[in-house]
Amino acid sequence: MIEPIQLSHGVVFRVLRRDDAERLAATYIKNRTHLAPWDPERPDDFFTTAWHEGETAQQLAALSSGAAVPMVLATPTAIVGRVTLSGITHGAFESASLGYWIDADVTGLGLMSAAVTRIVEIARAGVGLHRLQAGTLLHNYASQRVLQKAGFDYFGTAPRYLRIAGEWQDHKLFQKILHD
Ligand SMILES: CC(C)(COP(=O)(O)OP(=O)(O)OC[C@H]1O[C@@H](n2cnc3c(N)ncnc32)[C@H](O)[C@@H]1OP(=O)(O)O)[C@@H](O)C(=O)NCCC(=O)NCCS
Numbered sequence: 001m002i003e004p005i006q007l008s009h010g011v012v013f014r015v016l017r018r019d020d021a022e023r024l025a026a027t028y029i030k031n032r033t034h035l036a037p038w039d040p041e042r043p044d045d046f047f048t049t050a051w052h053e054g055e056t057a058q059q060l061a062a063l064s065s066g067a068a069v070p071m072v073l074a075t076p077t078a079i080v081g082r083v084t085l086s087g088i089t090h091g092a093f094e095s096a097s098l099g100y101w102i103d104a105d106v107t108g109l110g111l112m113s114a115a116v117t118r119i120v121e122i123a124r125a126g127v128g129l130h131r132l133q134a135g136t137l138l139h140n141y142a143s144q145r146v147l148q149k150a151g152f153d154y155f156g157t158a159p160r161y162l163r164i165a166g167e168w169q170d171h172k173l174f175q176k177i178l179h180d
Contacts, residue, residue: 007073041166069123083100094129100115120178131176137169
């Protein structure tokens with residue numbers, strides 16, 4: 001059970017809920033231009049409540065099975081960001097991938113830095129992982145700064161790593177070891 005955490009500026013960091021779908025669709029519509037350079041190409045139906053009802057159900061199934069931890073940053077009226085641990089792998093790896101974004105209207109307030117600090121604790125103390133990994137585009141300096149502030153280390157550049165904005169693009173890879 002992951003308890004909601006109050007961040008600054010009236011934003012709560014909590015687990016995704018089934019009834020978030022409509023608000024997620026509204027926020028993705030509002031932020032379509034803001035997120036386009038950093039996201040995979042989105043089909044038009046991505047910007048519908050129906051698409052997010054399906055995706056939310058998948059994410060909550062992944063939470064139940066231990067494969068993911070889907071979190072949102074929420075105000076009383078809107079979803080203003082997401083943080084997701086995905087690909088949780090146990091055994092010799094005990095690792096997961098970290099992804100995140102925030103609404104353009106609330107960037108630069110320290111919210112994602114606070115949320116990433118919290119998800120690191122959830123990964124360490126709640127899930128019991130050994131390591132988190134995140135990848136950024138080479139020119140995503142804001143994202144790199146968030147990772148740096150949370151104690152992630154750069155460990156290499158992966159060529160043509162993810163198809164972002166329709167192109168296979170190189171990524172800087174960062175990791176954080178969660179235990180000594
Ligand atoms: C990356 C992102 C999540 C950051 O969220 P945020 O809430 O604005 O982050 P914070 O306010 O906690 O911190 C941002 C840091 O980046 C710095 N920053 C912002 N733009 C920068 C730039 N162009 N160059 C260098 N640093 C920059 C800020 O000054 C701040 O650092 P500081 O606290 O030392 O001053 C947000 O910009 C976003 O959603 N971008 C689009 C989606 C995306 O890139 N997702 C991540 C994919 S890897």
